[in-house]
Amino acid sequence: MREITYRQALTEALTEEMERDPNVFLMGEEVAEYNGAYKVSQGLLDKFGPKRVIDTPISEAGFAGMGVGAAMVGLRPVIEFMTFSFSLVAFDQVVNNAPNMLTMSGGQLHVPMTFRGPNGPAHALGATHSHATESLFANFPGLKICTPATPRDAKGLLKTAIRDNNPVLVLECEMHYNLKGPVEDEDVELLIPLGSAEIKREGSDVTIICYALTVPMALKAAEELSAEGINAEVLDLRSIRPLDLDTILASVAKTHRVVIAEQDRPVCGIGSEITYQIQHHAFDELDSPIIRVTQEDVPMPYSEILEKAVLPNSEKIISAVKRVCNI
Amino acid sequence: MREITYRQALTEALTEEMERDPNVFLMGEEVAEYNGAYKVSQGLLDKFGPKRVIDTPISEAGFAGMGVGAAMVGLRPVIEFMTFSFSLVAFDQVVNNAPNMLTMSGGQLHVPMTFRGPNGPAHALGATHSHATESLFANFPGLKICTPATPRDAKGLLKTAIRDNNPVLVLECEMHYNLKGPVEDEDVELLIPLGSAEIKREGSDVTIICYALTVPMALKAAEELSAEGINAEVLDLRSIRPLDLDTILASVAKTHRVVIAEQDRPVCGIGSEITYQIQHHAFDELDSPIIRVTQEDVPMPYSEILEKAVLPNSEKIISAVKRVCNI
Amino acid sequence: MGKEAKNTDIDILFQMLLIRRFEERASQQYQQQKIGGFCHLYIGQEAVAVGTINVLRPDDYIITAYRDHGHALARGTSADSCMAELFGKASGCSKGLGGSMHFFDVERHMYGGHAIVAGHVPLAAGMAFASKYRDEDRVTVCYLGDGAINQGSFHESLNMAGLFELPVIYIVENNQFAMGTHVKRSIPMDKIVDRAKGYGMKSAVIDGMDVRNLMKDFAPIVEDVRKTKQPWFIEAETYRYRGHSMSDPATYRTREELEKHKEQDPITKLQDDLITEKLLTQEKFDELDKKARQIAVDSVRFAESSEEPPLDELYNYTYYGETVK
Amino acid sequence: MGKEAKNTDIDILFQMLLIRRFEERASQQYQQQKIGGFCHLYIGQEAVAVGTINVLRPDDYIITAYRDHGHALARGTSADSCMAELFGKASGCSKGLGGSMHFFDVERHMYGGHAIVAGHVPLAAGMAFASKYRDEDRVTVCYLGDGAINQGSFHESLNMAGLFELPVIYIVENNQFAMGTHVKRSIPMDKIVDRAKGYGMKSAVIDGMDVRNLMKDFAPIVEDVRKTKQPWFIEAETYRYRGHSMSDPATYRTREELEKHKEQDPITKLQDDLITEKLLTQEKFDELDKKARQIAVDSVRFAESSEEPPLDELYNYTYYGETVK
Numbered sequence A, B: 001m002r003e004i005t006y007r008q009a010l011t012e013a014l015t016e017e018m019e020r021d022p023n024v025f026l027m028g029e030e031v032a033e034y035n036g037a038y039k040v041s042q043g044l045l046d047k048f049g050p051k052r053v054i055d056t057p058i059s060e061a062g063f064a065g066m067g068v069g070a071a072m073v074g075l076r077p078v079i080e081f082m083t084f085s086f087s088l089v090a091f092d093q094v095v096n097n098a099p100n101m102l103t104m105s106g107g108q109l110h111v112p113m114t115f116r117g118p119n120g121p122a123h124a125l126g127a128t129h130s131h132a133t134e135s136l137f138a139n140f141p142g143l144k145i146c147t148p149a150t151p152r153d154a155k156g157l158l159k160t161a162i163r164d165n166n167p168v169l170v171l172e173c174e175m176h177y178n179l180k181g182p183v184e185d186e187d188v189e190l191l192i193p194l195g196s197a198e199i200k201r202e203g204s205d206v207t208i209i210c211y212a213l214t215v216p217m218a219l220k221a222a223e224e225l226s227a228e229g230i231n232a233e234v235l236d237l238r239s240i241r242p243l244d245l246d247t248i249l250a251s252v253a254k255t256h257r258v259v260i261a262e263q264d265r266p267v268c269g270i271g272s273e274i275t276y277q278i279q280h281h282a283f284d285e286l287d288s289p290i291i292r293v294t295q296e297d298v299p300m301p302y303s304e305i306l307e308k309a310v311l312p313n314s315e316k317i318i319s320a321v322k323r324v325c326n327i
Numbered sequence C, D: 001m002g003k004e005a006k007n008t009d010i011d012i013l014f015q016m017l018l019i020r021r022f023e024e025r026a027s028q029q030y031q032q033q034k035i036g037g038f039c040h041l042y043i044g045q046e047a048v049a050v051g052t053i054n055v056l057r058p059d060d061y062i063i064t065a066y067r068d069h070g071h072a073l074a075r076g077t078s079a080d081s082c083m084a085e086l087f088g089k090a091s092g093c094s095k096g097l098g099g100s101m102h103f104f105d106v107e108r109h110m111y112g113g114h115a116i117v118a119g120h121v122p123l124a125a126g127m128a129f130a131s132k133y134r135d136e137d138r139v140t141v142c143y144l145g146d147g148a149i150n151q152g153s154f155h156e157s158l159n160m161a162g163l164f165e166l167p168v169i170y171i172v173e174n175n176q177f178a179m180g181t182h183v184k185r186s187i188p189m190d191k192i193v194d195r196a197k198g199y200g201m202k203s204a205v206i207d208g209m210d211v212r213n214l215m216k217d218f219a220p221i222v223e224d225v226r227k228t229k230q231p232w233f234i235e236a237e238t239y240r241y242r243g244h245s246m247s248d249p250a251t252y253r254t255r256e257e258l259e260k261h262k263e264q265d266p267i268t269k270l271q272d273d274l275i276t277e278k279l280l281t282q283e284k285f286d287e288l289d290k291k292a293r294q295i296a297v298d299s300v301r302f303a304e305s306s307e308e309p310p311l312d313e314l315y316n317y318t319y320y321g322e323t324v325k
């Protein structure tokens, strides 16, 4: 298979869906003339014109809400947040308007739209610019959330998100934009269903549950652990909502030990939810307590060495695995 | 002890702290001339005047941020959200500015302020007006969060919050404003520390962890269960951040069975975090999986019977208890 | 003027009467606890919804805040389905899931009923964006309160409506109060309409109590928007007779102030004008009023006898076309 | 004029030179990857921070966005601690925890350095509220960009600043671009200053390139705010020479446009004026420039040789006076 970057994969997904459906448009800050702050919309203005690729002022609540309104009357907006740290100023539009319209209108209105953009900590951006927002949005029924880690998943999930009839958040991994990986040729229609996890590495001794930023870390940890005779299974959630509980439980039934490697903050994070689900559905399968590897529970500092100390990494995952394996 | 309402308890707390410290002021919508949408600030304008009790336009992000700014230069603002459902339009100010200032300034600035107001589902207010926001805010280090259920806790926690040198959210229970309960006389300085849970009912067979709206439900459930010979301990968290893990673990060590009754939505909610903590620290103490009783995972409908079906109640708690006790 | 304008003055009068009588019933039913949650009455402001909506084409989009009964009824949503919605019944205009603050009638291009102050203002911009995107000559009208102009989402939306030249009309129903806060206490300027200057937006103040004047002034604005695709900002001067919601005693204003405004009652005004102009007799008026009252009474009976939403449908409105759990 | 205004024109010139040379070094160090994260240079806009801050009293509050190096240096924060902050060192003005976007120097009443566009605009209102609350005659100055005026928090803050009569001055540093978006593409009006009309706020446009003109125009405004406690909205016309941040090639503008603006360079302008007025010689200028360059060079050495923040301090900045875990 050809290899392309995570960024190119996203651009392809947008291009293909905009070609397929004239109701799909892209709106956000610097998406058009600047070709995207992170260049995900590179070339889209030239290809589709200013009617379908729209630069906005710095008004996240406003254009997020415009997306919801346009979706209410039948368009399929793709709203880019320059980063999801900036979705916090549009929070009410994303969590109160988008997911509630179907209920409030008694089923008369639905909101087929996509919110996308880089999410999660990057490098030395400090406390306000490093948010991993997945657990905040996961609390809201009516939203769907995916967190692709690889170019293939990025393309397949974004395409599916755009076709979904509900508000979907595609939380892209800022640190993976330049990451290359195998993706089907452009003539292949690549659609990856929301709510389906993927075993990125088969294993039998322990399950490392991860997503987005932590997937490469988990795979690296698994490699190093195999050298020490520990055979770790790496489970990439890919979607946060809906959650692929079947795949999770099947893996736990096989390994009986779980480490959750997550890019977000610990309290009420993704790992806490998965822990509840596992102990609830597979209590007797667990041979030892689940350990989560998360950000340290502090606001993100600028200093690179402090930031490194805050973030999860493969060493932290390895030591967690050893603890759940009682080594 | 005298009995006063939850509302009166809050009014007393505000009055006492404003009398004690001239740097404390109250700002929000309808807090002054209208005496509060829920009458918590009844009489405060008359007592303290328009300089210290300030009505604002409908600009939550603006006046929440003004509170942060005033706190940065040494005042002790108390910011009222008419309800915390409206804090969602001020989300960035509450989660990005208030808790990060200490880190970003390298310790030069701290933010001694209180955000308060009714939180959680009330009656037939529909999808946008029924939010239980605790798990959203709990994800942010730098914030402290308490959720009083009784008049006594309401007074003692609000007073402590106002004196704390960090941003504290006092998530009041809208449904409990008229609830009466025993509170020390006014001449007694009632301060309840943040981060201390309280056993509201001693028991030995199962621990029902609850807070705010679910405390009376849990106590009711415990009473009915005792008739059936099940002796339930009722643990009121009172604070969400910091979390009183010691009290939780001590109770679990005694009962070995846990039901979490929470007013919020399930996914990445308070129960998920507590479940992680318990299984992590007391894995071998648990005789059966933890069960959480939460809102149904749907946007809140208006219809009273549907709303009732969505909300937790004592019947749901009782059946959960029986399940964890394998009855 | 759009098609609906064929409506005679009598129709206009009747629509206002219907809203008035419907809400009087609703308020009575609320006091009898047949209706829950928050309930905001439109009484006194009827001319704004009725006048503007009768100028619009039926396919123009409208969207408003939580004080939405009048807008739905003026658009033609039946009193039965409106009252049933207040009762939370399956036969309600939002199937009993929305309630008083969330009336929706998409078939009639009424897009709610929104309870977060100004939260719907960006939605209106998006709806107008969509009709422009599809090269329709549709106009979107967004109603909001005087208190809503101080929300950030209002600001961001008006700036973009102007920048993108969206065919949207923002109508501030200035009833002088946001809950207990008089508009003088919510903005530093004298007139709400001046806010438009910050966006270089076309604006106008219209009389919200004299429905025929209102329609006369509003019609050319609608046509301008349809033609130029440029937004307008309108302040409609009106007054609410009742408290902010059913639970508000409205002690922040004097009886005298209230009575003074009632002298410009939009219904009485049109009634008197039409009688003087010999277009209406008192008998005919009484007949219309009787009919309106009857429809309101019947709507209560309809609501009472309607079914509750089925419990198992609870899981059908979280994801479109999907049932959860 | 406040105390600081005793500063001679030579001081003003030197402050601008220091910012210029400091940032040239910073940019070089960034390219050598000694500096991480986002780094936004102020080069070209020096006259705005230097001019306004030298009119203010040292105890007046200032707060700005992420393009904050110039404001800190103009307030007297040492180049050493600024460069150390960029390097993320413990000796930095924010102990290495803030970085380029979060310079703080509370001792000098510089309250940051804020990275969420317009997120600091309400903070400024709150700071001004506090000084009024304490009956101080302090003025708060809030710097923001032309792109920031389209955020909701800006709107809500300006409305309340006017309503509550807060002693705050909002200075929009109109450098004509928000990242790649020219101001013409972000607002529907011609002039940013017109936004003030929507709040009935006193406003002015000031020359952001001629520092002496700027100070002359700004001084009476500060005194008006100090006296009347009423807010002002100011548009300072300026231009940024570099890209939005270090990673921006700025292909959205032509070389010619850039060169045209460089002809009004604030440093050269003051230099030339002072030389013509015989208040400065070329020798004296070269000497000042040499000194500025030396301070910048030394600051790099200082930053390099400074300690990293101690790992165990990681848990000391989450809750004031408390250590977590």
Ligand SMILES: Cc1ncc(C[n+]2csc(CCOP(=O)(O)OP(=O)(O)O)c2C)c(N)n1
Residues within 6 Å of the ligand: B029, B058, B060, B082, B086, B089, C067, C115, C116, C117, C144, C145, C146, C147, C148, C149, C175, C177, C178, C179, C244
């Ligand atoms: C963001 C937000 N803040 C506060 C409220 C509570 N609230 C509901 S209506 C209202 C007053 C609105 O007044 P106005 O905009 O003038 O509309 P009117 O009620 O007069 O029709 C307030 C404060 C809300 N629903 N949303």
Ligand SMILES: Cc1ncc(C[n+]2csc(CCOP(=O)(O)OP(=O)(O)O)c2C)c(N)n1
Residues within 6 Å of the ligand: A029, A058, A060, A082, A086, A089, D067, D115, D116, D117, D144, D145, D146, D147, D148, D149, D175, D177, D178, D179, D244
């Ligand atoms: C709420 C928010 N949205 C987007 C961004 C990303 N961003 C950072 S600076 C910037 C442009 C701001 O331009 P302007 O306000 O003119 O200030 P300047 O950079 O010109 O000084 C943008 C879009 C942000 N930091 N915060």
Ligand SMILES: [Mg+2]
Residues within 6 Å of the ligand: C145, C146, C147, C173, C174, C175, C176, C177, C178, C179
């Ligand atoms: Mg009003």
Ligand SMILES: [Mg+2]
Residues within 6 Å of the ligand: D145, D146, D147, D173, D174, D175, D176, D177, D178, D179
């Ligand atoms: Mg700019």
